[in-house]
Amino acid sequence: MSGIYLHIPYCRQKCHYCNFYSLASVKYRADLLPAMLHELEIQKDFLQGEPVNTVYFGGGTPSLLSASEIANLLSVIHRLFSVDPGAEITLEANPDELTKKKLSELIACGVNRLSIGIQSFEDRDLKFLNRTHSARQAYNSVKHSQDAGFSNLSIDLIYGIPTLDSTCWESNLMTALELDVPHISAYALTVEEMTPLAVLIKKGKLPGVEDAQQAQHFDILTSLLEASGFLHYEVSNFCKPGMYARHNTAYWQGISYLGIGPSAHSFNRVSRQWNVSNLGLYIQSLQQSEIPFEKEFLTPAQLFNEYVMTSLRTMWGCNLSYIRENFGPEWLAQVLRDAQPAIDQGFLILKNSIRTKELSPQPEFQDATLFLTNEGKFRADGIAADFFRE
Ligand code: SF4
Incomplete structure (x- = not known):
């Protein structure tokens, strides 16, 4: 068993809390795909012929890729690796990217699972987080995905946002339950150093995050979802029976994976390596058939x-x-x-x-x-x- 992760390092704008590697620009846009395809070719033996059970498009915002770019990446993965016919192929998406046309294109490409970055069904919270979408778009993106045929859906929610009181958090969860999604990832808002959120809180322009509020939201989260038949199978992850995220679960169970793209990590049970978090350097290196990574053997x-x-x-x-x-x-x-x-x-x-x-x-x-x-x-x-x- 093994997995492949593809990091797409672009976003329309940066969310205030985000510390993932991504650019809010289209710099090097035309060069990204050739570099990633080349990296796949160079790394074709990394998984040593193990069957690939999961492919995960993460980022960044992978839903910014065109359907032909996704199809191209998947076709090269199928050619170079031994992909299980029942592989889970997940794409992270932001609600404002999921038009009806895009959804049918994703299905045609072979994507069979979506992880939608909802974060909240309240406009006030989305504004606080500097998300690009509205609450209405969040709700509609789930509906439209289901209508398009995506039954394997996950949504991300964030709790402990200063603008989110307990009643609104409960209401967010009730909306998720009403939408009947089989998988929910819920994360406490964390203030990472050097993010706009950390700076704005430090300057007193935004209120800070309270531990007591986060603990209360976590209690509401676990009791409401468990009472609704969800398995709390990982601290931040809940699923209906059998609908767990196979890709992330493989990480937690120490299964090998290959990461492609700037800042992507790879692991083969003995060593871990990570590509440089610098898109320009990543592309220049791949143009010379070199992968810019650091590696450590695990003690x-x-x-x-x-x-x-x-x-x-x-x-x-x-x-x-x-x-x-x-x-x-x-x-x-x-x-x-x-x-x-x-x-x-x-x-x-x-x-x-x-x-x-x-x-x-x-x-x-x-x-x-x-x-x-x-x-x-x-x-x-x-x-x-x-x-x-x-
Ligand atoms: S969309 Fe995701 S990766 Fe992009 S800035 Fe927001 S949280 Fe970060």
Whole structure:
């Protein structure tokens, strides 16, 4: 199993909170596709013939690509890699890009899953975030996608926005439920350094983000979606049974992936590499048949930290047999010692896994496992950090 990620580094305008690598211009636009196609050719052996089960167009705003550019990328991927006939092919899209014409073109290209950046169904929040679309466009984009035939849909929502009170957050979730989407990703608004949001808050031009409000929104999120039949399968991700995001789940389960495009990361279970976050340099290098990347071989401590961080965030939990087999009994003993304070505080529980096999590709994940409680999920990163090794 493996995946391919394609990073499309353009946006119509930058959202205030965004720290992803993307340009709000069309600089180098004509050169991007040839460079990415060339990178695919150069990297054709990276996955060592493993079947590709997922292809993910992320960014940036990949819905800014034309249908022929998407078709071209997919056709080269099919030629160079062993793509599973049932592969999940996801495209991230912004609501204002999803016209009826675009939607039917995407289906014709072979895209079979959309991840729509809704963020909120309230104009006030969208303005705060500096999104390009309106609340009406957000709502209609889901309807139009469903009408076009996309049944495998995910929407992104953001909570903890200062303009979003609890009633409006609940109403956003009710709208998502009414639209009957099978997958919802919900993220707390985070203020990343060097973003316009951080600067505007620092200057007092926008109100800051409150932890207590975010915690309250997280409670509303988990209780409402779980009561509506969604599985809370990762801290920020909820799905109807069987509708989990296969591409992102593969990341959390340590499956190899190849990243194409500026700033894209690749991983092959032994090393990780990342392309330069500079579109001009990326294109110039590919024009000379070179990929501008940095690479690191993962130490046991890095592999362990990554496993604990990602596994604890998921409903499959952190499997203790896996730790014993891959890192030894001493590391396992340390994990048990490190877990105790969070167990005592009610943030972690230790139990034999009774989780559904349907979602778990690893049948050995059936014995003693650490899970975050609902209270612990809101503090997931801090709790995982307590296990980290140097
Ligand atoms: S659309 Fe996405 S990638 Fe582009 S600026 Fe907004 S959050 Fe960032």
